[in-house]
Amino acid sequence: MSTQRIHHKNGKINIVLHDNNATNLNSHNHAEHAGKDPFAHIDKELSTFVGMNNLKRKIKEIYATIIINEKRSQMGLSNTNQVLHMLFKGNPGTGKTTVARKLAKIYFDMKLLSKGHFIEAERADLVGEYIGQTAQKTRSLIQKAMGGILFIDEAYSLARGGERDFGKEAIDTLVKHMEDSGDDFVLILAGYPYEMERFLTLNPGLKSRFPFILDFPDYDVDQLLEIARQMASEREYQLSKDAEWKLRNFLYKQESMLNDNFSNARFIRNVIEHSIRMQAVRLLYKEIITPDELMLLTGNDLKLEDIESIW
The missing domain is CATH 1.10.8.60 (Helicase, Ruva Protein; domain 3)
Structure with a gap:
């Protein structure tokens, strides 16, 4: 695994590339699971995560859908690609960034993403200082993330300036590319629970574009x-x-x-x-x-x- 960091004056983009020689979760001989737990390898991959039972269930659902879609294709039946964009709600230190980084590897192993790299960004990486710059910066960031996961923490900060703020332009650009690039691009937005709920109300249809909205409760x-x-x-x-x-x-x-x-x-x-x-x-x-x-x-x-x- 290699890591590259690109620093900006007002923010940072952290890019993590995964080793293409990594073991592939989707390369198992599925016949060997007969009579066994078909999710054992996923449990092993997620074993370091304490709690997070809802997340683990969702990953198993995604994996099961992949395998069943393969069988449908073999029998001449149609299937549709899964939309994997996610929204994480939780306080600091509840594992949001760690989970997002792990998902990049898991989705690559499942052949859901072609590169499996992870890009962490913040408001300054998307929002420009003058008209037209924001859409350009956002599109450029999405292009870097193609084949992997783009993770934006404190995503609600994109809307903190109101209607005239350029952050709204970044949101609109992200929404458009979520539809256009859905097959090989995953967007994960994260932040505090209350602020993320409010954020979802700012763009019509934004919530419906995230089939996975996961709560990250505080640890006991x-x-x-x-x-x-x-x-x-x-x-x-x-x-x-x-x-x-x-x-x-x-x-x-x-x-x-x-x-x-x-x-x-x-x-x-x-x-x-x-x-x-x-x-x-x-x-x-x-x-x-x-x-x-x-x-x-x-x-x-x-x-x-x-x-x-x-x-």
């Missing part, structure tokens, strides 16, 4: 702890019992406070990375360090009293 305490264990394990660390206890108590406190600034899995990632640095400082004072000590993050390493600096 048990899910956040599972994410913490997973993030630590990926880095070849593990949390001690007292570290888990300390983190659980802190998360319950944040949950009871209904803290609007709490950032879900993003916060957990910062806690793990901060704890790793604290562990390094602690171990540096020791003359002999065992492999177990190098892997263990203790309650003392979780400096949650410094939480404002981690957020």
Whole structure:
């Protein structure tokens, strides 16, 4: 997999290209699934996602439709291409960008997209400063995204300036190309739940162009702890019992406070990375360090009293 970043003065476009030699989800011998779970390989692909049961069901529906359409074609029956444009609603740190990036790979493996690359953009990448520039910038971005996924976070910002704002021109251009380029282009818009609901009312027919509108609820305490264990394990660390206890108590406190600034899995990632640095400082004072000590993050390493600096 290769990554290319193109920076702009007021924004950024992040392009991720997938390795064309990746295992293809649609290349399985489907006869081998007889009497077995036909979705086992999808479950494996999505196993790192905590929760998100609705998303997992939708991916299985898409995959099942592909396979059944193949069988219909073999028997001379007609079938139609699936429209895969999506809208994600959720607070920060609920996995919207991570899921969108993963979908680019999955859709490529399913042969739904020809390239499977992922382009992340924001308002400044689409909206120009004078008449005519916005449509040109938006079309250029869509062209870069052909064969992959164009992901626009905080999409409601395109409509924040009212009727005279050039953001409306970007929305209109996106809507047009959603229809014209639907077979090899997926648009995913994302943002806060309330703002995205309001955004959908600004363009007639916009909501109907997104067959998949998915809510990304905040993680509960048990899910956040599972994410913490997973993030630590990926880095070849593990949390001690007292570290888990300390983190659980802190998360319950944040949950009871209904803290609007709490950032879900993003916060957990910062806690793990901060704890790793604290562990390094602690171990540096020791003359002999065992492999177990190098892997263990203790309650003392979780400096949650410094939480404002981690957020």
